[in-house]
Structure formats: C-alpha cells, structure tokens
Amino acid sequence: MRHHDLVVIGAGSGNAVVDESLADLDVAVVEERWFGGTCLNAGCIPSKMLAHTAHVARSVREAGAFDVDAALKAVRWRDARDRVFGRLDAERDRGRRGRMEDDSVSVYEGSAWFTGPRTLRIERADGALDVSAGQIVVAAGGRPLVPEPVVDANLPYETSDTVMRIDSPPQRLAILGGGYIAAELAEVFAAAGSSVTIVEKEDHLLGPQDETVAERFTSLVRSRYDLRLGQEVSTVGGRPGALRLTLDDGSTVEADMLLVAVGRVPNSDRLNLEAAGIATHGDGRVIVDEHQRTTADGVFALGDICSAVPLKHVANREAKVVAHNLRHPDDLIAADHGLVPAAVFTRPQIASVGATEQDCRDKGLDYLVGKAGYGDVAYGWAMEDTTGFCKVLAEAGTGRLLGAHLMGPQASILIQPLILAATLGIDAATLATSPYWIHPALTEVVENALLDLGL
Structure with a gap:
C-alpha cells in the first residue's frame, strides 16, 4: 500500500490547500472529474461570464430608455459559449498539468473512497490503487439534486453541470427550482432567445433572501418568465425535445428542454465515510468543528461537502484554515461563518449579508429597518432606475448592523462597505456620518439607507 503524508480528495478548493508550505511533505491529490472544481468548470465563473453577456444584451434592448436607438440582432450563443469555456477549459488544463508536473505532488485521476481509518481505494482507468495517509483532506464537493419524478421519467434533462455547454439554446426551456442558480440561468437563456418557464414550490423566487428582495424580484420577473409558483412536478412525460411536465395542480408545461436546478447535495455518500469513522449531518454534510476537523482523527474537510454555506469564497476561506491547521496542530485557527x-448575478443584481428581516422577527430581536431607493439618488436618476433599493437592519439602541440587502445595478459591489462595517463592528451611525460618501455616486443609496435608520 502506497503511503503519503497527506492526501487531498478533490482538486477544486481542495487544490488550494497544497501550497509551498507543504513542500517537504509527500502529498497526493485525487480528482475524479474536474481540476478546478465546480466553480471553474460549471458554476460561479462560467455562469457569471454568460450572465454578463446576457446583461449586455438586455442593455441593448433597453437602450431606448436613454434615448439611444439600438437593436439587438442576436446573441451568438455558440460563440459566447466557446469564448467562455475556451478560456476556462484552458485554465483547468493548465492547473491539472501544473499539478502533474509538480515533483512534490502525486496526482491520481479517479474516484476515491475510504476502506478504513485514513486508508483509501482509488479507482483509476488503469486499475485500482490502495493508499494510506498520515492526514487526509476531504474536499469532494457536491452535485445537483435531481427529483425522483425526473429520474423516473428516463427522459433527457440538463443541470447546471451541463446546460451551459449545450450547442444551442432551446426555444422553450422549463426550469425546476427558484433559487439563485435557477434565477441566473433563466436570465442567461432568456437573453439567448429561450422562452422560460420556472416551476417553484415556494410562493416566491429566491425564498432564502430577505422577504422584500424575494417579493420584489418575483414581481419584476413575472413579465419575463412564465412563473408556476407554489407548484411541484408530479411527472415528466413526452419525448426528447418535446417534454410535458405535469404539475401537482394538474396543469402542464410544454418544453423542448428541462433544466433541473432545485439544489445541490454533498458527495459524501460516494466516499464510504463510515469505514473511516467520519460522521455526517442528516443532510449528508460531513460534520466538522470550527477548525474544519472531522470526527476522524487526522481527517479534515472543507467546501460544499461539509459547509452549510456552499459558496466558493467560503470554501476558499476554509482551505486557508485547513492549510494552516495541517502544519500547526498546536496553534489551530478557525473559520468564521457568522x-x-x-x-x-441576475438583472437586477442582488446582494446580501447577515440576517434577513424574517430572521430578526423570528428571533424576537429589537431591530430597526432603513431603506433607500436607487431612484432617490442622483446616479439612480442617471440610470433611470425605479426598482433598485438598499435595506439595512440594525439593532435598536446600539446601531449594530444585523443584515443588509440590495437589489439593483452593482449590488455585489455596493454591499461591500456594509460587509466591512458588520464584520469590524462599526455601527450604522458611525458608518453613515464619519466617512465621506462620493456625490453623485451610486453608493449614496447605501448612505441614505443607513441614515433612514434614524440613529
């Protein structure tokens, strides 16, 4: 049995664990599918690159609001797809090649599962290999969840893993799910010319968002998509290219293509974790402590396989924590997910941090709400924006920021001062009145929301 000092299962964010600080160790990386992980190959990066293309197309369509005569001829889908994945596939291949040429790292391309404490079997194209390790990092990620009616139908469907690489957009696209993946990909394919129907079991899209965001976003996109809210799919029928979805209220949806975007599940069920003594939560996530240690001695986990917040920037932070703790067992650091x-990255963009108003209400907190609209500031006038807004939640009395939520252009950038303030303990009144806020920049909408708290 081959022995390594360290084995990392997963070359997404797990790959970031292996840096120069581990150069004196015998390290191995196991990857079953994609070097660079979901984010690079089928997640946050390609979806945002295509979403930006969609936003450019919508800007052309809406140019008349600014007295600009413009007409959109077409979104050249295949060209856009090839531009995006031509770049990203090259990045993936460079990362893979770089690892394989790294003399200090052994690369095993195949699937791995535990056969005992800190022992693995790796199934490769050229046969199985058994390895052991002094320490192991489990970073095997997750995959799209597919509901039983879709599986049982035995008809073609797409997920976020596959749909961005298709050759041409469908004329009629049905999307199961109303979360952020569904919302972003609906934007992409609507811009490319697809007629989009969204089937979502909740009464609003983006349900986990603050209630004001969810309500207003849902209202905004009703004119863009056929929304079937409060409904679920009972059966999928028809034939490839001509699907018929029957919903639980008896209504039907006709579609050329089905995109399943109802959520993701961790890949823990593929690793035989019981053999290693690694415990999981009821939803399959690997249990870790604040230092990213699992219940098995010498085994850490990071990213979507264990995190309650399956986002790339969370996985990257956890990778830094694991990299430190591997080398410094007597000086452990923790990942703060507070x-x-x-x-x-829809149009409009949405950004959030901290508690939603429903969270504050459910916890019985004494809180204040401050709101400001994009249309209330000068740059909002320039953008002819009538729907964007900023909403901040603060603790009554102290002004401690509890949460912040934006919907509108550049929301993902505008929220950053609120993230910093909440993280560093800067109260709302200090943030609103101490620094200068550039006029007439769009950041004034954040300033006005803070002032609206009345502190």
Missing part, C-alpha cells in the same frame, strides 16, 4: 455575504 457573516458570509452572497450575490445573485
């Missing part, structure tokens, strides 16, 4: 920001 204030994790997130953004949805």
Whole structure:
C-alpha cells in the first residue's frame, strides 16, 4: 500500500490547500472529474461570464430608455459559449498539468473512497490503487439534486453541470427550482432567445433572501418568465425535445428542454465515510468543528461537502484554515461563518449579508429597518432606475448592523462597505456620518439607507 503524508480528495478548493508550505511533505491529490472544481468548470465563473453577456444584451434592448436607438440582432450563443469555456477549459488544463508536473505532488485521476481509518481505494482507468495517509483532506464537493419524478421519467434533462455547454439554446426551456442558480440561468437563456418557464414550490423566487428582495424580484420577473409558483412536478412525460411536465395542480408545461436546478447535495455518500469513522449531518454534510476537523482523527474537510454555506469564497476561506491547521496542530485557527455575504448575478443584481428581516422577527430581536431607493439618488436618476433599493437592519439602541440587502445595478459591489462595517463592528451611525460618501455616486443609496435608520 502506497503511503503519503497527506492526501487531498478533490482538486477544486481542495487544490488550494497544497501550497509551498507543504513542500517537504509527500502529498497526493485525487480528482475524479474536474481540476478546478465546480466553480471553474460549471458554476460561479462560467455562469457569471454568460450572465454578463446576457446583461449586455438586455442593455441593448433597453437602450431606448436613454434615448439611444439600438437593436439587438442576436446573441451568438455558440460563440459566447466557446469564448467562455475556451478560456476556462484552458485554465483547468493548465492547473491539472501544473499539478502533474509538480515533483512534490502525486496526482491520481479517479474516484476515491475510504476502506478504513485514513486508508483509501482509488479507482483509476488503469486499475485500482490502495493508499494510506498520515492526514487526509476531504474536499469532494457536491452535485445537483435531481427529483425522483425526473429520474423516473428516463427522459433527457440538463443541470447546471451541463446546460451551459449545450450547442444551442432551446426555444422553450422549463426550469425546476427558484433559487439563485435557477434565477441566473433563466436570465442567461432568456437573453439567448429561450422562452422560460420556472416551476417553484415556494410562493416566491429566491425564498432564502430577505422577504422584500424575494417579493420584489418575483414581481419584476413575472413579465419575463412564465412563473408556476407554489407548484411541484408530479411527472415528466413526452419525448426528447418535446417534454410535458405535469404539475401537482394538474396543469402542464410544454418544453423542448428541462433544466433541473432545485439544489445541490454533498458527495459524501460516494466516499464510504463510515469505514473511516467520519460522521455526517442528516443532510449528508460531513460534520466538522470550527477548525474544519472531522470526527476522524487526522481527517479534515472543507467546501460544499461539509459547509452549510456552499459558496466558493467560503470554501476558499476554509482551505486557508485547513492549510494552516495541517502544519500547526498546536496553534489551530478557525473559520468564521457568522457573516458570509452572497450575490445573485441576475438583472437586477442582488446582494446580501447577515440576517434577513424574517430572521430578526423570528428571533424576537429589537431591530430597526432603513431603506433607500436607487431612484432617490442622483446616479439612480442617471440610470433611470425605479426598482433598485438598499435595506439595512440594525439593532435598536446600539446601531449594530444585523443584515443588509440590495437589489439593483452593482449590488455585489455596493454591499461591500456594509460587509466591512458588520464584520469590524462599526455601527450604522458611525458608518453613515464619519466617512465621506462620493456625490453623485451610486453608493449614496447605501448612505441614505443607513441614515433612514434614524440613529
């Protein structure tokens, strides 16, 4: 049995664990599918590159609002796809090649599962290999969840893993799910010419968002998509290229293509974790402590396989924590997940950090709400924006920021001062009145929301 000092399962964010600080160790990386992980190959990066293309197309369509005569001839889907993945596939291949040429790292391309404490079997194209390790990092990520009615139908469907690489956009696209993946990909394919129907079991899209964001976003996109809210798919029928979805209220949706975007599940069920003594939560996530240690001695985990917040920037932070703790067992550091920001790259953009108003209400907190609209500031006038807004939640009395939520252009950038303030303990009144806020920049909408708290 081959022995390594360290084995990392997964070459997404797990790959970031292996840096120069481990150069004196015998290290191996196991990757079953994609060097660079979901983010590079089928997640946040390609979806945002295509979303930006969609935003450019929509800007052309809406140019008349600015007295500009312009007409959109077409979104050249295949050219856009090849531009995006031509770049990203090259990045993936460079990363893979770089690892394989690294004399200090052994690369195993194949699937791995535990056969015992810190022992693995790796199934490769040229046969199985058994290895052991002094320490192991589990960073095997997750995959799209596919509901039983879709599986049982035995008809073609796409997920976020596959849909961005298709040759041409469908004329009619049905999307199952109303979360951020569904919302972003609906934007992409609508811009490319698809007629989009979204089937979502909740009464609003983007349900985990603050209630004001979810309500207003849902209202905005009703004119763009056929929304079937509060409904689920009972059966999928028809034939390839001519699908018929029957919903639980008896209504039907006709589509040329089905995109399943109802969520993701961790890949823990593929690793035989019980053999290693690694415990999981009920939803399959690997249990870790604040130092990213699993319940098995010498085994760490990071990223989507264990995190309650499956975002790339969270996985990257956890990778830094694991890299430190591997080398410094007597000086462990922790990953703080208390204030994790997130953004949805639809049009309009959405960004959030901290508590939602429903969170504050459910916890019985004494809180204040401050709001400001993009249309209330000068640059909002320039943008002819009538729907964008900033909403901040603060603790009554102290002004401590509890949460912040934006919907509108540049939301993912505008939220950053609120993230910093919440993280560093700067109260709302200090943030609103101490620094200069550039006039007439769009950041004034954040300033005005803070002032609206009345502190």
